[in-house]
Amino acid sequence: MSNNLRSPLSQARGLGSAKDGVHHWWVQRLTALALIPLSLWFVFSVARYHVADYPTMMAWIHNPYVAVGLVLYFIAVFYHSALGVQVVIEDYVGTEWLKIASIVLMKLAHFVFGAAAIFAVLKIAFGA
Amino acid sequence: MSAKPTAKTVVSRPLSPFMLGQYYRFQISSFLSITHRVTGVGLALGSILLAVWVMSAAMGPLEFGQFNSFAHSPFGLFLLLGWSWALLYHLCNGIRHLVWDVGYAFDRKNVDLGGWIVVVASVVLTAAVWSAAYLIPA
Numbered sequence: 001m002s003n004n005l006r007s008p009l010s011q012a013r014g015l016g017s018a019k020d021g022v023h024h025w026w027v028q029r030l031t032a033l034a035l036i037p038l039s040l041w042f043v044f045s046v047a048r049y050h051v052a053d054y055p056t057m058m059a060w061i062h063n064p065y066v067a068v069g070l071v072l073y074f075i076a077v078f079y080h081s082a083l084g085v086q087v088v089i090e091d092y093v094g095t096e097w098l099k100i101a102s103i104v105l106m107k108l109a110h111f112v113f114g115a116a117a118i119f120a121v122l123k124i125a126f127g128a
Numbered sequence: 129m130s131a132k133p134t135a136k137t138v139v140s141r142p143l144s145p146f147m148l149g150q151y152y153r154f155q156i157s158s159f160l161s162i163t164h165r166v167t168g169v170g171l172a173l174g175s176i177l178l179a180v181w182v183m184s185a186a187m188g189p190l191e192f193g194q195f196n197s198f199a200h201s202p203f204g205l206f207l208l209l210g211w212s213w214a215l216l217y218h219l220c221n222g223i224r225h226l227v228w229d230v231g232y233a234f235d236r237k238n239v240d241l242g243g244w245i246v247v248v249a250s251v252v253l254t255a256a257v258w259s260a261a262y263l264i265p266a
Contacts, residue, residue: 032226035219070182081168081171081172113176119186120185
């Protein structure tokens with residue numbers, strides 16, 4: 001018999017629900033949907049502007065439509081990427097502490113590069 | 129109540145063979161599935177370079193020039209071309225997944241057919257994007 005005060009039913013339930021249900025799955029699909037038009041536009045833009053000189057690049061990002069598009073793309077792509085890489089880590093990293101540590105570091109890295117990319121776009125768009 | 133298995137308990141259960149190797153016949157579906165993952169992780173790393181691209185532009189002409197000299201090197205162009213194909217592959221195969229999610233084309237014949245469509249579409253779209261980028265006047 002159990003030697004603690006938790007009821008057999010509580011033990012059978014384990015840690016219980018994490019209370020977020022299908023949220024991860026659903027947001028991965030929502031960001032995927034947003035990325036269909038955004039990434040088509042972005043990959044074309046990168047192919048077109050990777051040869052751009054500095055003034056051309058500045059003028060391109062100064063355009064409000066371009067700036068908003070870039071911000072939306074970076075939000076969607078870094079969010080979608082964090083969710084996707086999380087699943088890959090969960091699948092292949094078996095050691096619990098290493099799994100948690102990898103996911104935390106990976107998510108923080110996504111915030112860092114996402115924030116940096118969006119700040120860079122806004123700085124140019126607002127006229128640096 | 130039976131004893132709970134602990135981390136120390138060795139439970140020997142039969143395992144299915146590892147996905148890679150000589151154990152399974154080639155299937156387009158599993159091959160595209162692992163390619164979806166590999167391109168996904170590659171795109172996550174590629175996003176760092178694209179963030180650095182706009183950051184270098186925000187820092188100034190000198191830093192932008194330094195980034196460009198890397199981006200325009202043979203290795204940089206190889207990464208750029210690889211990134212664009214990986215993105216378009218992941219995009220096409222992602223749409224295939226979304227179609228399955230809403231309940232269509234999930235029978236064996238359409239899973240295989242859709243897979244080949246994705247392979248061809250990713251290559252055609254990559255060629256189309258780069259052609260359009262160079263041919264359409266500014």
